[in-house]
Amino acid sequence: MDIHLKKGFYILILIFGLNTAVLADGYFGDFNEPTKPVVDSSTISAEDDFSGAYLGIGGGIVAVTTEIKNLTSMDVTSQHLHSYGSDNFKSLGKFGFNADIFGGFGKVFKEKYYLGGEIFGNYNSPKTEDSYDYYVIDSENETQHLTNIDVEAKSHYSFGGDIRAGYTILPKAMIYLLVGFNYAYWDVKTLLVGGKIESGWKIIPTVSADFDKWSLGIMPGLGAEMKLSDRISLRLEYLHNFYCSFKRDIRKSGDIKDRSGNNDHWNSSIYTKVDPSSNLFTLKLSYLFY
Known part of the structure; x- marks a missing residue:
């Protein structure tokens, strides 16, 4: 796991633990004060604490991984046909932050079991x-620098929904599992940056292959939630997104002048396949409407 993810996860756990301690102190009172009345926790209803509609916001850390495969080819025709190509695979990872808004409805059954659903939007x-x-490699077996390839994949926005199934471990605290879907908008760019062979006898054009794609992701997760007040709840949540892979084959052609002023015709093919996934650790606050 990325060191930043570890640090962020430990910070979230610490915050959640401190809030849990405050909550427990509120329940059981100060045992050093025997004159203080003892609250019978059996009279506190978990159904009253978690059942109903809610809205909330959240934020945390996210690690995105994109496995990108590129197949490129370039044919340049002047006096002779010259063909170039590459076959590359990259597994790219990046750490960042995420923010989300959400809303849903849930109900506690038999004072212990929670079932609910929600919808959300993510950044x-x-x-x-x-x-x-x-x-x-040229005809004299010398290595000539030809060009380079830039690849980029990002998904800033997504939305979806999930179902939560929980168990109340205290009247004001529960743990839960969830499963849902996340529909993400991906923007992918591949650029063959043009140049020329060092001997100067051949010029290579710059060709871009940009596309966007909505990809559906399956989203399992787990978390814990506790009440901070009658209407405010705090969650600590982990989610993993398995997105469907997607691909695109873009073909282009054109003409370019060589150093002698002659027109060279070129044809290119850029095949890009992306297999993305992500991990999220988030803290969420929600407001319950009774």
Whole structure:
């Protein structure tokens, strides 16, 4: 796990633990004051604390991973046909922050079991990107620098819904599992940056292959929730998103002048396949409407 994720996760756990301690103190009172009346926790209804509609906001840390496969080819025709190509695979990771808004409805059954559903909208900050060179061997078996490829994939916005199933471990605290879907908008860019072979006898054009795609993700997760007051709740939550992979093959052609002023015709093919996933650790505050 990324060191930043570990630090962030420990901070979230610490905050949640401190709030739990405050909550427990409020329940059981100060045992050093025997004259203080003891509250019978059996009279406090978990159904009253968690049942109903709610709205909330949240924020935390996110780690995005994109596995990107690029197949590129370039044919340049002047006096002769010259073909170049590359086959590259990259696993790119990036750490950042996320924010979300959500709303839903849930109900406690038999004082212990919780079932509910919610919808949400997310913002994620990370953008995964990389750049790499590829080379060609000329007829004299010398390595000539040809060009480089820039790749970038990002998904800043998504929305979805989930179902939560929980168990109340205290009248004002519960743990839960969830499963849902997350529909994310992905923006992918691949750029073959043009240049020329060092001997100067051939010029290579710059070709871009940009596309966007909505991708559906399956989203399992787990968390814990506790009441800070009659209407305010705090959650600590972990989510993982498995997104469907997607791909695009973009073909372009054109003409470019060489150093002698002659027109060279070129054809290019850029195939890009993206297999993304993400991990989120978030703190969430919600307001319950009875």
